[in-house]
Each structure stands twice: as structure tokens, then as C-alpha cells.
Amino acid sequence: MQTKLEQMKTRAVEEIKNASNLNELQEIKIKYLSRKGELNTIRRGIKDLSPEEKPFIGDLANKTAGAIEKAFDESYETLYKQSISEKLASEKLDVTLPGDFVPYGKQHPLTLTVNEIVSIFYKMGFTLVDEADSPEVETEYYNFDALNFPPDHPAKDMQDTFYTLNAPNLLLRSQTSNSQIRKMEKTPPPLRVISPGRVYRSEAVSSRKNNLFHQVEGFMVDKEVTFGDLKGVLNAFTGQFFGQERPTRFRTSFFPFTEPSVEIDVQCIICAGSGCRTCSRSGWLEILGAGMIDPNVLQTVNIDPDKYSGFAFGMGVERLAMLKLAVNDIRLFFNNDIRFLEQF
Numbered sequence: 125m126q127t128k129l130e131q132m133k134t135r136a137v138e139e140i141k142n143a144s145n146l147n148e149l150q151e152i153k154i155k156y157l158s159r160k161g162e163l164n165t166i167r168r169g170i171k172d173l174s175p176e177e178k179p180f181i182g183d184l185a186n187k188t189a190g191a192i193e194k195a196f197d198e199s200y201e202t203l204y205k206q207s208i209s210e211k212l213a214s215e216k217l218d219v220t221l222p223g224d225f226v227p228y229g230k231q232h233p234l235t236l237t238v239n240e241i242v243s244i245f246y247k248m249g250f251t252l253v254d255e256a257d258s259p260e261v262e263t264e265y266y267n268f269d270a271l272n273f274p275p276d277h278p279a280k281d282m283q284d285t286f287y288t289l290n291a292p293n294l295l296l297r298s299q300t301s302n303s304q305i306r307k308m309e310k311t312p313p314p315l316r317v318i319s320p321g322r323v324y325r326s327e328a329v330s331s332r333k334n335n336l337f338h339q340v341e342g343f344m345v346d347k348e349v350t351f352g353d354l355k356g357v358l359n360a361f362t363g364q365f366f367g368q369e370r371p372t373r374f375r376t377s378f379f380p381f382t383e384p385s386v387e388i389d390v391q392c393i394i395c396a397g398s399g400c401r402t403c404s405r406s407g408w409l410e411i412l413g414a415g416m417i418d419p420n421v422l423q424t425v426n427i428d429p430d431k432y433s434g435f436a437f438g439m440g441v442e443r444l445a446m447l448k449l450a451v452n453d454i455r456l457f458f459n460n461d462i463r464f465l466e467q468f
């Protein structure tokens with residue numbers, strides 16, 4: 125048994141020395157030192173030995189186990205260090221390489237423009253309309269009739285307005301003014317409301333016109349609201365949006381739902397007023413329609429025109445964006461060309 129133990133020890137130490145990685149080393153340990161390993165197999169024979177031999181062989185078996193473990197520990201240490209440095213070498217990082225470029229998304233120039241318009245009116249005490257009071261699919265009543273359009277008004281023609289095919293009175297709204305009626309119908313004055321949204325018109329598309337565009341509607345109704353209030357609010361707006369030095373002008377106009385009515389023009393940014401294609405050589409571009417709310421409209425929504433008055437305005441978001449950002453074709457806002465969109 126002594127020889128067996130000694131031979132086994134020599135073999136084990138030799139194998140441990142030759143192990144080339146940690147896995148192999150672990151296998152060797154199991155082979156010799158585990159519960160069912162070679163050393164225990166030999167130990168199981170100790171009980172059959174003579175009483176004189178037992179302590180000697182027992183002691184030798186323990187020493188053999190110790191020697192194998194010591195060899196194992198030493199080898200483990202070396203192989204472990206080796207495996208770490210192999211790992212470090214193979215997973216080496218070049219921290220000087222440039223990182224992957226991840227471009228940030230940006231808001232669409234029209235979204236930026238609407239947000240700016242809305243925030244200017246917020247500062248003047250206007251609040252945003254509920255979405256439910258500003259639907260894009262609308263009835264003829266809210267888009268036209270309640271706004272004092274006569275039954276034969278040309279805007280009601282199919283050539284100007286998109287009607288739905290299956291429901292005869294439903295259309296895509298041609299103006300955000302429908303939200304005036306819906307809001308005033310539900311809420312008594314005083315009111316100061318701002319209402320941005322999409323509108324649709326059946327027109328030939330050009331550098332200045334698109335079938336779909338955006339408006340921001342606004343209105344104020346209270347006791348003793350005057351045309352002076354309208355001018356004050358809208359001048360404050362154009363001054364903040366375009367800067368005080370940008371020339372603007374009021375022109376008289378007509379809308380069925382306002383009386384008197386005006387339009388505001390802003391000097392063309394493309395040609396600085398000298399006249400170009402974008403402004404039809406006039407040097408000016410119209411940005412909004414406005415006026416004092418017609419007493420007929422107030423009556424329709426059960427607001428007493430003898431007690432209350434108000435003004436309303438509706439501005440074209442694309443126009444405002446074109447004039448502010450010097451964009452000369454409205455279609456650029458809808459083409460989703462990243463080279464255009466990236467600039468804002």
C-alpha cells in the first residue's frame with residue numbers, strides 16, 4: 125500500500141504540473157481527491173491492515189493528500205494568473221477609438237413654430253382649447269353655418285372643401301374657427317382661448333399652398349373687448365414672434381364671422397420687401413385673418429352681444445414658419461427630407 129500511495133502521489137503531481145489550464149487542473153483534482161477518487165479508494169483498504177500498519181499507512185495517506193493539494197494550489201495560482209493575462213491580452217480595448225455617432229431626433233419646424241406661438245399667447249393669459257373642441261373631421265354646421273356663412277358661400281363648394289363621401293354633412297375642416305363655436309357653446313365668457321390644429325383645403329398645390337396646413341386660432345370674449353384690444357394683442361404677438369423691428373401692416377378684409385375684419389401682413393424675409401416670387405412681388409406676406417366676432421355668431425352660441433364682445437384671429441403656421449426661418453416653399457415642410465429638417 126505504501127508503494128501504491130507513493131506511485132499515485134508521483135503520478136498526481138506529474139499530471140498537475142502538466143495541466144495546461146484551470147479546467148484540466150480541476151479534473152485532476154476530482155480524479156485523485158474527490159470522495160470517489162483514487163486516494164479514497166486506497167484508504168478504504170486501510171481497515172483490512174494489521175493494527176501495526178494502520179497508523180503508519182493512515183498517516184502516509186494524509187501526507188499524500190496534503191502533498192497533492194499543495195501541488196494543486198501552486199499550479200492553480202500559476203494557471204489563474206496565466207488565464208487573466210490571456211484574457212487581458214485578447215480583450216484589449218482601444219480607448220482612443222472614436223465612439224459610434226448616434227444622432228439626436230429633433231422637433232419638426234412646424235411643431236417648434238406652434239409651440240412658440242402658443243407660449244407667447246400663454247404669457248398673455250390665453251389657455252389651450254380641449255382637443256375635443258377642435259375636431260378635424262367636422263360637420264358643415266360648425267365649420268360654416270354657425271360661423272355665419274350664407275348657404276351659397278363659395279367656400280362651401282366641393283372645389284374648396286373636402287367632403288366625406290359616405291356622410292353628406294361631414295367634411296375635413298377648412299379652418300380652426302370651428303373651435304370658436306364649440307368652445308363658446310359650452311363655456312360662458314370671459315374667455316381667452318388658443319386653438320392650434322390641422323386644416324384642409326381642396327386647392328392646387330404650389331410653393332405657397334398645400335392641401336393640408338396648420339392654423340392657430342385664438343379668441344377673446346369679455347365685457348367691453350374692443351378693436352384696440354385686438355390690435356394690442358396681435359401687435360404684441362408679431363413683435364415677440366418676429367422682433368419689434370420687423371415691419372407689419374393691418375389691412376381691411378372680410379370674413380363672414382367677424383365685423384370689422386382685418387388681415388395682418390409681414391414684410392417678406394426672402395426679399396426684405398423688394399418683391400420676389402414667394403411674396404408675389406408685393407414685398408408682403410399675409411399671416412393671419414382677424415376681426416371683432418360678429419354679433420350673429422355670439423347669438424348663435426347664446427352669448428348676449430349687448431353685454432359681451434370679442435375678437436378672434438386665425439393664423440397660418442406654415443406662413444409664419446416660412447417668414448421666420450426663410451423657407452421659400454411650403455412643400456418642404458411635408459417632404460420629410462432629412463437634409464431640410466436637420467437645419468432647425
Ligand code: PHE
Pocket residue numbers: 298299300301341379382412413414415436437438439
Ligand atoms: N378662419 C379664417 C381663415 O381661415 C381666419 C380667421 C380666423 C379670420 C378668425 C378671422 C377670425 O381664413
